[in-house]
Amino acid sequence: MAKKVVVEANINGEPIEFLCEPRQSLLEVLRDVLELTGSKEGCLTGDCGACTVIVNGRPLCSCLMLGVEAQGKTIQTVEGLAAPDRLHVLQQKFLEHASLQCGICTPGFLMSAKALLDRNPKPTEAEIRYALAGNLCRCTGYDKIVRAVADAAQTLASGQQPAGHLGSGPSATEQTERFLQEQEVK
Amino acid sequence: MHAINYESPNTVADAVKLLAAHGEQARPLCGGTDLIIQLRAGVRRPSYVVDVKNIQEMRRIEFSMQQGLRLGAAVPCIEIYENSDMRKYYPGLTEAAHLIGSLQIQSRASVGGNLCNGSPAADTTPALIALGAKCRVIGPGGERIVAVEDFCTAPGRTVLQPGELLVEFHIPAPARNSSDAYLRFIPRNEMDIAVVGVGAAVTLDPSDDRISAARIGLGAVGPTPIFAREAAQALVGKRISDETIERAAQLAIAATSPIDDMRGTAEFRRHVTGVLTRRVLAKAIERARAAQTSR
Numbered sequence: 001m002a003k004k005v006v007v008e009a010n011i012n013g014e015p016i017e018f019l020c021e022p023r024q025s026l027l028e029v030l031r032d033v034l035e036l037t038g039s040k041e042g043c044l045t046g047d048c049g050a051c052t053v054i055v056n057g058r059p060l061c062s063c064l065m066l067g068v069e070a071q072g073k074t075i076q077t078v079e080g081l082a083a084p085d086r087l088h089v090l091q092q093k094f095l096e097h098a099s100l101q102c103g104i105c106t107p108g109f110l111m112s113a114k115a116l117l118d119r120n121p122k123p124t125e126a127e128i129r130y131a132l133a134g135n136l137c138r139c140t141g142y143d144k145i146v147r148a149v150a151d152a153a154q155t156l157a158s159g160q161q162p163a164g165h166l167g168s169g170p171s172a173t174e175q176t177e178r179f180l181q182e183q184e185v186k
Numbered sequence: 187m188h189a190i191n192y193e194s195p196n197t198v199a200d201a202v203k204l205l206a207a208h209g210e211q212a213r214p215l216c217g218g219t220d221l222i223i224q225l226r227a228g229v230r231r232p233s234y235v236v237d238v239k240n241i242q243e244m245r246r247i248e249f250s251m252q253q254g255l256r257l258g259a260a261v262p263c264i265e266i267y268e269n270s271d272m273r274k275y276y277p278g279l280t281e282a283a284h285l286i287g288s289l290q291i292q293s294r295a296s297v298g299g300n301l302c303n304g305s306p307a308a309d310t311t312p313a314l315i316a317l318g319a320k321c322r323v324i325g326p327g328g329e330r331i332v333a334v335e336d337f338c339t340a341p342g343r344t345v346l347q348p349g350e351l352l353v354e355f356h357i358p359a360p361a362r363n364s365s366d367a368y369l370r371f372i373p374r375n376e377m378d379i380a381v382v383g384v385g386a387a388v389t390l391d392p393s394d395d396r397i398s399a400a401r402i403g404l405g406a407v408g409p410t411p412i413f414a415r416e417a418a419q420a421l422v423g424k425r426i427s428d429e430t431i432e433r434a435a436q437l438a439i440a441a442t443s444p445i446d447d448m449r450g451t452a453e454f455r456r457h458v459t460g461v462l463t464r465r466v467l468a469k470a471i472e473r474a475r476a477a478q479t480s481r
Contacts, residue, residue, distance in 0.1 A: 002189045022192035022235070025222065045223050046291055058264065058293035064222045065294070066215075068192045069237060112289070133376050134288020 009070040011036070012080030020067040027051045029067035030077060038078035038107045042136070049135030052108035053077045059115035059134075078107035081114065090114060090152045097148040101139040109135045113149045123153055187226050194237040198244070198324055198353055201236055206326040206349030208234040214351060215239075216260045217294035219287065220303040244298070244353055247272065254359040259298025259321075259352045263310075264289070266297065276357065277473060278366030278385055278466075282313035285370060288377060298352050301334065304342045307406035311338070312385035313368040315403030315413050319357045325350035335403070335413035361399070364389035365473030369466045370405070371458045380406045381450045384438070384462040386470045388421070392478055397421045397471075402434070402463065407442035407455050414441040417463065426471060435463040 004019045011034070020029045030036045030053070042050030044063045051062040054076040081088040090113050093099070100106045109132060116123055116131035123131065128149045129142070137145065192215075195201045205212045213232035215221055216239060224230040238244055244260035249271040257266075263283040266272050272280045279297075286295055286309050300308045301321070314334040321332045326349045334355070337344050346352065360366075366387035372378035383405030391398040400421040404412040417437035424430040444455035 002191050005192065021189065023187040023190045023225075025187075044226060046219055046287065049288065049290060052290055055293075059290050060293045061290045064218050064291075066192065066218065066222070066235075066237075068194075069218075069239075071194070115289075130376075131289060134290040 005068050007068055007071050009072065010074045012076060022066060022068050024067045025063050026065040026067050026070055027062040030062060036077050036079050040104050040107055042104065049108040049112060050105050052111045052135065054111055054115050059112050076111070078110055081110060089155050090149065093148040093152040093155070097144045097151065099140060099144040099148040105135060105137045109137070109145055117153055117156065121153060121157055125150065188231055190232065191234045192237065193234065194240050196240050198241055198351065201238055201241060201351055202324055202326060202349060204234065204236050205351060209348040212236055216296045216299040217262060219291050219295040220299065238351065249275065251359050255357040257297065257355040257357065259354055260296050263292040263295050275360050276317065276366060278368040278387065278470065279310065279313040279317060282310045282368040282385065285309050297355070301337055302344055302346065302352055304338050304344050306341055306408060306410055307380045307383065308411065309370060309380055309383055309405065311411040312383050312403030312405040313366065314355065315411060316366050316385035316387040316401045317357050318401055319355045321355060322353045323350050324353050338410035341409055361389045363392050363474055363478045365470050365477050367466045367469035367473060369462050371462060379449065382406050382455050382458040382462055384459065384466045386466045388467065388470045388474050390471065390474045394425070396423060396425050402438055404438060404442060404459060407444040407459055412441055414438045417441060431464055431467050434467060435460040438463040
């Protein structure tokens with residue numbers, strides 16, 4: 001067995017130091033070492049998105065990243081979404097729109113949606129669907145999820161409800177969407 | 187996954203030293219979207235994984251009309267399509283990078299990794315071939331330049347020798363009247379592996395509407411990505427017409443050696459190669475005409 005490595009990262013706003021084997025994925029580290037079991041293991045091949053977390057502002061599959069790669073990174077997981085006394089607006093809207101049944105895909109959808117809204121606070125339906133294309137749901141279907149994200153965006157834009165306690169990042173998705181729109185125009 | 191050792195050097199020299207010291211036992215790691223799956227499945231079993239993402243030289247996108255483009259092999263797809271020079275001057279390569287997987291994958295996967303994985307269906311490879319991209323490879327014996335069309339040798343295999351690292355791509359600056367495009371066929375709108383992919387780059391002679399230079403790359407229609415040399419050559423010096431484009435499409439089909447698999451039959455792949463070649467040439471020509479006025 002290869003020697004364990006010390007890794008320092010910021011997870012959900014807290015500087016954290018953990019020990020892991022180089023062969024362990026970030027998902028294994030989150031779940032088995034740090035006991036953050038919100039991120040789910042689905043396909044382990046980057047197809048289903050159940051393990052989506054946000055690393056340095058980008059959504060990615062934590063099953064396709066090694067834990068040792070987290071050194072110096074800022075990571076957000078579903079555990080960091082809600083404030084101690086209230087749900088994140090995305091979580092609230094998922095409940096209101098009944099956007100989940102079994103719930104396995106939900107943490108991944110929430111993190112992809114958060115990455116989208118951080119970068120593009122007023123997404124169109126097409127933009128929402130594009131941003132969620134890397135997340136699979138096999139029970140509810142996508143319509144209610146898309147509606148929840150659109151509603152969350154609207155609520156945030158109207159300033160009725162604060163987002164939660166994690167701050168917003170800079171915009172990559174915004175530029176993605178702009179690129180897509182340019183392509184459509186052409 | 188079996189036990190591995192992880193190294194994360196900051197310079198190409200250190201990475202090459204590590205790769206050379208461990209030979210066949212070492213494998214570079216970039217976005218991990220292929221490698222980590224292969225490690226987990228036991229398809230590749232290196233004992234050393236050398237993360238190249240912390241090497242600044244491999245993370246840069248440098249463009250000028252004088253020097254052309256230096257694209258670091260470790261630049262993730264998302265940074266390619268966020269880059270305004272890439273979108274403006276290399277729209278075909280940009281759209282290929284934009285087609286790979288989901289946002290989660292694009293945040294990690296690189297063009298260099300896409301090529302080094304050696305899949306005949308890699309989306310960015312035909313686009314690179316169309317642009318005449320060259321690979322800068324550094325190894326223990328020094329540096330060499332390999333054309334992208336010569337890089338893959340068989341499914342999953344490349345010209346890289348133990349210890350060698352693909353550091354960056356060099357792509358010529360686009361001529362004033364040129365552009366590129368990439369199209370792939372999949373049975374759905376997004377998120378699938380190419381059944382056929384075609385990249386094309388054209389340069390026009392604006393005085394008489396002739397094509398003065400062209401290159402075509404084909405994906406998923408042979409054991410490696412293909413440079414359709416004859417197809418491209420047939421366009422040079424010709425006036426743009428349906429006949430000219432049809433001739434190139436037929437020669438592109440002739441350059442393929444596809445197989446039957448779950449994604450499509452060989453016959454279907456040949457047919458789609460013709461369809462996509464016509465469409466991608468039309469798109470590249472349209473963009474090149476637009477570039478004439480906008481640059």
